[in-house]
Amino acid sequence: MKARLTKLPREFYLRPTLQVARDLIGKILIFNDNKKIMSARLVEVEAYIGRDDPACHAFVGKTERNEVMFGTGGFSYVYFIYGMYNCLNVVTERDGFPAAVLIRGAEPLGGIESMKRNYKNPGKNLLTNGPGKLCKAFGLTREHNGLDLTGGQLYLADDGKRVEKIECSVRIGIKKGVDKKWRFFDPASPYISKIIR
């Protein structure tokens, strides 16, 4: 726990999306909301690559909503879905290439009390084993769209810990492009949203 955190540099996000997605497993997501700092270790992500991915928001072209995905990597893309939930994405690759990594699941590390307060409905359910829940726990909304992940408010870091095994599978909850195995997760974690191969 005393391991030194290294904030991921811009270059990390500018690499091929699938590589970034795989490397994000085991990294730490940190969010500073002016009061408390919350952090969680990523255990599940999915890649969305505009060019040949019909499930990606950017597939149909650039719009006001997905604008950030077309920009330079290393920015947040938060969108609202199903009228109730936000999902957090990390934009990847260079300017003009639309791609992002959806954060689906994470293990809470710090600021758990803040997460519970944000979530309001503690219950026996896990706080962060799903994209919508994760955003609710962190208090992320569309207001956090387009944040620079190399800044101080929202960013990702490496604590030097290596995940023993990373598995991949088809993505979840989409209806197009389901043949692509672009979901990466840590099979040893209880915080993955679902087990599929």
Added chain:
DNA sequence: TGTTGGATCAACT
């Protein structure tokens, strides 16, 4: 200007 459907979650049966 109106309609429709979505990268979800939780509460039911």
Added chain:
DNA sequence: GTTGATCCAACAC
């Protein structure tokens, strides 16, 4: 296993 909650953006007219 199925369904309701509920907002925004894309598309058709």
